[in-house]
Amino acid sequence: MIYLDHGATSFPKAPGVSAAVARFIDESSGNPGRGGHRLTIAASRAIEDARAAIAEVLDADPERTLLGPSATFWLNTILCGRLGPGGRVVTTALEHNSVMRPLRWLEAQRGIEVVVVEGTESTGVPTPTEVQEAVDQAPTALVILSHASNVSGAIIPVEAIACRVAPTPVVVDGAQTAGALPFAFSRSSVAAFVCSGHKGLQGPAGTGVVLLARGFEIQPLIRGGTGSRSESEDMPAILPDLLEAGTPNGPGIAGVGAACEWLADRTVQAIQIHERLLIQRFISGIQNFPGLRIPGWVKDMPQTGVLSFTIEGEDIGELATWLDRDRGIALRAGLHCAPAAHRRLGTFPTGTLRVSVGPWNTEDDIDALVTALEDRPGYTPNS
Ligand SMILES: Cc1ncc(COP(=O)(O)O)c(C=O)c1O
Known part of the structure; x- marks a missing residue:
């Protein structure tokens, strides 16, 4: 199988991932921070070691690196926690539903004002001036x-925007970039950076x-047990406990x-270069297809x-199904949870x-996709 759906989730996982999961289950399955026996200590240690490794890759302070179930959870936590009745938020036209759905809910429930910056004509990417x-x-x-x-894969200049709008806090949804695009959080002007553990972080x-x-x-x-300050019915004020209940x-x-x-x-930089070259190779391979459109992409x-x-006149859902069934190539058709984009x-x-x-992924994977697209039912080459 040729897997080309890393934007949804990474596959296969990085070497050592399944062994680390199994090791935790087999050797460290105590409840971290709850009690003092050897298994709970082993669990706490494994989690703190992981936190340090994650913080290092993202260039962040481990004490302010919080771990939870998804990027969606953290985006909701920030938006629901920071946007009270009458609050105002500025966002882009390219957002995923993990941002747009909580924002629309807050608009309906708390009367917040959601301002969507349209961005440049061809890409929807906003300039710092537009956001400002x-x-x-x-x-x-x-x-x-x-x-x-x-x-579209278009990159938004988040650091330039954060500098421009300071002191207004800028929250970045890095679900598509963590592990795939170098970004030094601790040296940035961004207030919060959210990402999944299962996409670019592998x-x-x-x-x-x-x-x-x-x-x-x-x-x-959410509020609940943390193993710390158990005498109190309020959440402990310290991190990570305040934000990591359960x-x-x-x-x-x-x-x-x-x-x-x-x-x-x-290195994230090596991955960025590798992925960019593969996408360039793909574009070169398909650019002469009649009816081809690459929305949001600019050379x-x-x-x-x-x-x-998209390819004019063709059903992309059927094409994705054919690629999977006939050629063993997995990619995704549809709205990708981002109707606004x-x-x-x-x-x-x-x-x-x-x-x-x-x-x-390799150049051979990309060439196999291009060949499959040339072989697809109903395709007639340009000349
Ligand atoms: C841009 C963007 N934001 C947020 C998410 C949500 O990530 P998760 O599924 O880890 O909550 C995704 C996942 O596809 C995404 O692409």
């Missing part, structure tokens, strides 16, 4: 934006991370930790290992066929 103008129109509680579109599903800058505090979305996903976290150790060795613009396309890019409601590469 939106922020300057009225008091704004926060700016939330993706680091890169999960539909770990197991059921894991998500938030990095918090000093001075940017958030309230928990028994954590120890095996998953240990898996992300092992993946991050591998990432530190391979020489910063791009991740994600790219979407498709509206902006003119591909709503049918969506696009999305190719998303990872560290394991």
Whole structure:
């Protein structure tokens, strides 16, 4: 099988991930921070080691690196915690439903104002000036934006935007970039950076991370046991306990930790270069297809290992099914949980066929996809 759906989740996982998951289950399955016996201590140690490895890859302070079930969980935590009645938020037209759904819910339930910056004509990527103008129109509680579109792969200049709108806090949805695009959080002006553990970080599903800058505090979305301050019915004020209620996903976290150790060795920069070359190769291979459209892509613009396309008159859902069944190539057709982005890019409601590469993909994988697309039923070459 040729797996080209890394934008959804990584596969296969990094070397050492499944062993670390199994090791946690077999050797460290106590409840971390709950009690003092050897298994709980082993669990706590495994989680803190993983936290340190994750923080290192993301260039963050381990004490302000929080671990939870998903990027979605942390995005909801921040938005629901920071946006009170009458609050105002500025976002982009490229957001995933993990941002748009909580924002629309907060709009309906708490009367917050959601300002969507449209971005440049061809990509939907906003300039720092556009975001600043939106922020300057009225008091704004926060700016939330993706680091890169999960539909087009276009990269948003989050650091330039954060510098421009300061002191308004900027929250970055890094689900598509963590582990795939170098970003030094501790040296950035970003208030919070959220990502999944199972995409570019190459770990197991059921894991998500938030990095918090000093001075940017958030309230928990859920409250419960932490193993600490058990005499109190209020959440402990200290991190990570304040934001990590309930028994954590120890095996998953240990898996992300092992993946991050591998990432530190391979380097995020090397992965970025590898993925960019594969996407360029794919574009060269398909650029002469009649009826081809690559929404949101502009030559020489910063791009991740994600790219979407449509072919006029063709059913992309059927094409994806044919590629899977006939050629063993896995990629994703549809809206990719980002209807707003498709509206902006003119591909709503049918969506696009999305190719998303990872560290394991090779030029041969890309060539096999191009050949398969040339062989597809009904295709007639240009000349
Ligand atoms: C841009 C973006 N944000 C958020 C998410 C949600 O990530 P998770 O499934 O880990 O909650 C995704 C997942 O596809 C995504 O692509």
